[in-house]
Amino acid sequence: MPIGERQTNNMLHLSLDVWRDQVFFHSRAYPAGYFANGIMNAPLDEVNALLDQSNRIAAMTRQLHEAQREELSDLLPEAKRAVSALLDGLRRYPPYCLMSRADENEVLDVIFSDASVNDISKQDSPVREFFFRYLAAAVMIPWGIYNFLCGAWFLELNYLRRLKKRDETHFAVAAHDCFSSESFQKEMRELTHSGYEPFTVMPSLRSSYVFARSPQNKKAMVFVNRVLFDHIIDFYIYDLMNGLHCGHAPSKCLGCGKFFLTTNAHTPKYCDGVSPQNSKYTCRQYGALIRQKEQNENHPVYALFKTRTNTIRKHLERKKISPALRAAAITMAETYRDKALFDNAYAAAGYALDMELANLYAEAERRLE
Template sequence: MDKIINHAVLSLDFWQDTVTYEGCAMPTGTIGCEVLNISAEAIETLTPPCDTMNRLLQGMNTGTVDLTLLPQVQGAASGILSFMDVTRPFSRLSNSDFGKKLADVFSAAYLEDARDYLQLSQQEQLLCTLTGQHSRAAQLIRMTQVLGHLSYSLRQYKDALLPFARQLNEPGHDRTAEGYAALFGQFFQEEPTLSDGNPSWMTLTNASVQYVSAIRPGAAEPQLVKRMHYVSFVGMFRSDLFEGLCVGHAPRQCPICGRWFLTTDARRTKYCGGLAPGDKRRRTCRQIGNLRGRAQRELAADHPIKAVYNRRMNTILQSTRRGKLDAELAKVMKKLAKDKMLRAISDHSYASTRYEQEMTQEALLAEAKRRMAL
């Protein structure tokens, strides 16, 4: 039976806290999280080719196949494939095989078979399903449905699940499986309906479950995995996202690049590991974030480097008030202290060796006198 009808590109293998898709094992929730990064503009580029697919589908729903649509449908399939080639998680597909299959499915031979199939009675069509006759027609109808609904269903996914992800991303939220479950219950608290403004229908997934013994990528021995077969890409994506929540995996938005990434434990991972946008040194967001965090810590009033500086400024001020230092000498000492503090912030070696020695009252006083004597 055909690979697409077998749902090979619409199947996930779940085992413990990992999911396998198209021969690649990853933390559960990865592909569902990746969909959050597809921009509205990118989804909009799918609208014209999906509309073309839907015109073909509308004819099929009335029992006819317009063969004159073939060139337009082939162009639409090519446009959708181009989108998939450069867009995660679709780019995880074995696109060479998938592209070849699309070229085969959207061809004159398949459209002609679908035309003949749709002329049969419902009873005859059911018999064909059981016997495998008109398999080309079944493949064409199936793939037209999957691709025709893609842009609309991606918009629905983003509209419903981005607000949920943003609540998960709020500071102080309990990033554990229990915390995710609590928020899930609050966000999806209504009975699932198809009405606008009720995202709870997203919790329903049209899928079949199969338990199989499979050798996972990188493993030598088979494991018993839960294989789920879906009828659409978006149904598969949200199932993966929710399965991830069950094991403590959740999306988080990187404050540097704005992209969503998956966290797999309760640690406060703040930055993603992707390249920071606009950084000429090609550093990751995590590297940039660590530098920012260090700078913020070093500028904090209670940072050890700043604390040494603050103590010294207080003693200089007190000595000036008591008449032990004249104003000019105190001014030079303050300038020296500030310069040393700034140097310590940028020079770890200096901060860990000579900084505190040079910041004593006696050392600053002696250096200030030497400066004034020049």
């Protein structure tokens, strides 16, 4: 079977298949550290909304514990809505965005149905035990996310971001220094409800081996470590540590401010997502463009661009061209400039020709038609 098949992933349990520097979730491969990095982009206001939902479910759980059979029928619909709203919120983030909501809805429909009332009301019923385990998971998951984020953000900001080299050795030293520091321990102790799903460098997990087809050779079989988790914070912490072990780590993009996963020893400052400053470029491309502009004002590409745009502005001042033509010509010049900066062949052969005033004006007029 392929790696990642027949996993158990739901509100109560999560699993990862680990092979080399990859993890597999529902048969799909991701670089180690992918899930920890992904949740680090959760906005704090959205996480706080999940915590509010957790508190509502916790209050309902206390009521349900004390409710008699007659009261349960009235309380179950409201509790179901609260859990369903929590699931909607969780589906914005990995791994929940990769799980079947239909399967989870089936669980909700069964355990919150009128048919379950009798069993839930019996103190020694397995259905009652499962019901309250499910509610406990719903309460704890937002706190697991919150506590993990506080620990992971602290590590990235105060230790990983300062590294000159990003490999296993440097990550190991950074993680050791961070997690053993008094400032980190103090930060974790001061978290609200720190007793819920506390951050720990020793996540609780169970591990076994499964046998699967090699992703590199379908005729070969490989040993795959299947790791199982009962708590979401253990899932994220394991993925973070496994990523660091493989030389993968989160890094905050200087362009868009989102975390992205580095998978080599380089120290990139920008991700490959769309730049918020200019959607024509990725953050990496835009960062390179700005850096080159700042460092190379005398670069031949910029020199020609500056000469042509100065002439275009003078033509406007002398009323030789219209404001619309001036704006269109400047836009074309910027397009050719950026293309030349990213394409050496074009810079050497076609850039100067396209930047001739006659050609700029002709193309600008064509686009204004």
